[in-house]
Amino acid sequence: MQDFLLHRKNRSYIICHIATWQLYFFAIFRGVMRQLSIFDKVLTQVNDALTTVFTVSSDARKSPAEKIDDVVLTEKEKKNSMGYMRVNHTGEVCAQALYRGQSIGCRSEKTRRMLEQSCIEETDHLAWTKQRLSELNGKTSYLNIFFYGNAFFIGAVASLVGDRWSLGFVSETEIQVAAHLEKHLEKLSMADLKSRAIVSQMQIEEMEHDKKAVAAGAVELPLPIKQLMQLHAKVMTTLAYWI
Structure with missing residues (x-):
């Protein structure tokens, strides 16, 4: 009985541990995606600047x-x-x-x-x-x-x-x-x-x-x-x- 309870305790610990790591990696992923989003916005602004200064719009x-x-x-x-x-x-x-x-x-x-x-x-x-x-x-x-x-x-x-x-x-x-x-x-x-x-x-x-x-x-x-x-x-x- 004691072994069974210990097994259940270890299993619960492992599940919680895995869930914690999943949340951790998800948080990192969200942070990376947020940084990429900011980076994309910066690139968009730089592209808009170069387009404005050096090209002519074909849709004018x-x-x-x-x-x-x-x-x-x-x-x-x-x-x-x-x-x-x-x-x-x-x-x-x-x-x-x-x-x-x-x-x-x-x-x-x-x-x-x-x-x-x-x-x-x-x-x-x-x-x-x-x-x-x-x-x-x-x-x-x-x-x-x-x-x-x-x-x-x-x-x-x-x-x-x-x-x-x-x-x-x-x-x-x-x-x-x-x-x-x-x-x-x-x-x-x-x-x-x-x-x-x-x-x-x-x-x-x-x-x-x-x-x-x-x-x-x-x-x-x-x-x-x-x-x-x-x-x-x-x-x-x-x-x-x-x-």
């Missing part, structure tokens, strides 16, 4: 300039157009990064979907400006990858303070971008109808994104933050125009 809508006949521009007009289209392209690179940075820290799934949709729509602008640069025999900014990283960081930090503040950054960014585009229209040659058509359409859509952000609950940012954003934009536009 047709450019507003597609059906406009090109005209011969003077060297001065051409150089000026290249500079402003390069600035606009870099601005769209930053917009992609900002939206993606903000989306990773969203509390609300609705806000995340809105940011992701805006990011997709901005992809068209990215393609249009790059296409126009190619037509002008111009190049995109060599600093785009650095601008992308900086904008992504700003977006990620903004997302940490809450969705409404994050949307406030979107709203203010779009307002400032639309203002920049208005200045570009004033400075672009009247003869460069293609560039002007692209900038005009971009301006309309940037204001639509601002309205969506406000409708989603964006708060107005304090004046010091707006001024800091303007200073940051000034540095970006100045460097991108030339480099």
Whole structure:
């Protein structure tokens, strides 16, 4: 009888021991999978960054300039157009990064979907400006990858303070971008109808994104933050125009 009880005790110990190890390995497996999931997300973000900076989307809508006949521009007009289209392209690179940075820290799934949709729509602008640069025999900014990283960081930090503040950054960014585009229209040659058509359409859509952000609950940012954003934009536009 004693041997039987001892056998049952040993058997129960072995079963419990096996179950413990199973739970242990399951916990390790979950930890590894969680790490892989984070690693996958990092790889996705890196891939998105490289795709944004170095490629052109094949899914973009047709450019507003597609059906406009090109005209011969003077060297001065051409150089000026290249500079402003390069600035606009870099601005769209930053917009992609900002939206993606903000989306990773969203509390609300609705806000995340809105940011992701805006990011997709901005992809068209990215393609249009790059296409126009190619037509002008111009190049995109060599600093785009650095601008992308900086904008992504700003977006990620903004997302940490809450969705409404994050949307406030979107709203203010779009307002400032639309203002920049208005200045570009004033400075672009009247003869460069293609560039002007692209900038005009971009301006309309940037204001639509601002309205969506406000409708989603964006708060107005304090004046010091707006001024800091303007200073940051000034540095970006100045460097991108030339480099």
